Amino acid sequence: MNDIPNSIEARDRAYQLHPLVDLRKHETTGSLVIDRGEGVYVFDIEGKRYFEGLAGLWSVAVGFGEKRLAEVAKAQMEKLPYYHIFSHKTHGPSVELAEKLIQMAPVPMSKVHFTSSGSEANDLVVKLCWYRSNALGRPDKKKIIGRVKGYHGVTIAAGSITGLARNHASFDLPLDRMRHTNCPDYGSAALPGESEAAFSKRMADDLEKLILEEGPDTVAAFFGEPVMASGGVYVPPENYWQEIQRVLKKYDILLVADEVITGFGRTGNMFGCQTYGIKPDVMVISKQMASSYMPIAGILMSEDFYAPIADESSRLGVFGHGYTASGHPVATAVALENLKIIEERDLLGNCRARSPGFIAHLDELSRHERVKTWRGVGLLGALELHPTGEPGEAGAAMAAAALEEGVIARAVGDAFCLCPPLIITEAEIDEMFAAVGRALDRLG
Missing domain, CATH: 3.90.1150.10 (Aspartate Aminotransferase, domain 1)
Structure with missing residues (x-):
């Protein structure tokens, strides 16, 4: 490696593996x-x-270069640069942010758990869906339905819910508990003369058919972004979310709203759920929560989702899950200040x-x-x-x-x-x- 030029471009090509590129091509083109x-x-x-x-x-x-966020990060670094929330420990910034998010939620929510990325957060929701089904004595209710062209991350479970071939090929994904229903791309998939409302009804009928084929007692949850952003920005047609929620409610299937991109103002409301009348059991948040100045994400869960999980942890004697950086004091402090800026401005x-x-x-x-x-x-x-x-x-x-x-x-x-x-x-x-x-x- 001694013959590598000293430029940052050359060192980048030599030492760093980049996401979402042809890696061999990148060795030539660089960054x-x-x-x-x-x-x-x-x-x-x-x-x-x-x-x-x-x-x-x-x-x-x-935007970039927001000094208030830099100042908050510096102050928190100097006061408490790191602590965890394991084993009955906590700290002020994580508590304050959790409280703020519960107050902001578009539907009543009970608890917040923080992660470092949206992928981790969606992965955790899958784990909790399975844990909850076991707690309720429904060991077969474990399948998760995503959508073609939906995006929920790249960890093993989240990548399996994602409906993009590039995130599956050669990774041995998706997992066999994951299923996918149609992308609501009205512009390309509508039948001649079909109205948006009729198209939405057909999408819901397709979802219901899939649920019945799999067996309603085997399906735990449906994951959906209010707007399918990373798959190509697919805006839901008229009545789409109302029709989808009707089907999910009929078969007692949880609705997980992935607000990683739409959350905190992107659609003109604080959450995409408000824009489209979505009433989720779980919300996944990240990105604009801290404007990505720090790596932070989280899940908000309803009391009905949380209660069986809490009961099961009591039966087992412990909730056997945790991340080193969950609720990180600097990340939560920065996110809290970022939300203040969004509101104040x-x-x-x-x-x-x-x-x-x-x-x-x-x-x-x-x-x-x-x-x-x-x-x-x-x-x-x-x-x-x-x-x-x-x-x-x-x-x-x-x-x-x-x-x-x-x-x-x-x-x-x-x-x-x-x-x-x-x-x-x-x-x-x-x-x-x-x-x-x-x-x-x-x-x-």
Whole structure:
């Protein structure tokens, strides 16, 4: 390794394994090195400025370089840099954040448990569903239903609920207890003349058919994002969540709302559940909770979900689960301050105010010859490109062209996805979409 050049790019290629890349290709192409951030922008080590059109990874609500979060982190580091919540121990920041989240929840919730990532959180919910079924004397009620193109993380259980082939291939996933129902992509999957409401009813009928085929007494839970973001930004059609909840209630199946991306203002409400009338048994949260300034996630659970778990732990004498960093004092302190900023600066109001312009730009660009359609809600959207060559080729070309124009975004297949920080201004939206338009023109 002594012949490796000293540049950070070369050392990165030599020593670090990156997610979501062709690893052999990466050994040649290397990485874009981001050096600093400010507001809605990040800068590479050469000083070039980029509009962060995906808010990092769907997550930096308050923008980059927020000094209040840095100051809180420093103060907590100096006071209590680490402690755990094992064996009847606790500390102030984790208690205060848990209390705040219970107060914010869109439906009555009983307890919060913190993790370090959304993947961990979803994985834990699966464990708890199984634990709860055993506690209730239902040892066969263990299957979990996700959706095609749904995304819930990459750990073994969460990756199995995820409905994307790239997260399954050669990992021996999904686990055999996991099933998948259809993606509610009205734009591509609707029958000729089928209304959104009729399409939603058909999606619910498909779910019910799957439940009956598997056996209702074997299905524990259904996992769903209010808006399917990482799979390509699929906004639920009219009555979709009402129809899905009707079926789940009929067969006593738990509803887990994955709010990792939609939570804390992304759709214009504090939670996507409020936007779509979802009443979950469990909510999974992360990303915008701390604007990803610290790695933190969590689950909120109803009393009906929690009580059998508590009873089972009493029978066994211990709840045999825990993470070293669960409720980390610095992470929980930063998250609490981040939520204060979201409320004090009315970033939900800003999302609602900026959303019409954001959506109008998506609609306008959908008329470009390269664009097939658009999808969006709040400050979350996608342009679906006409395919060219292999699946995903058009999306990858668009993401590369946008990068040349100074916009960092995400291609998911042939969907070009945007999710800017919630602090964005009208002028910044115009600037971002002007660059996206130039990127489309680059494609020819």
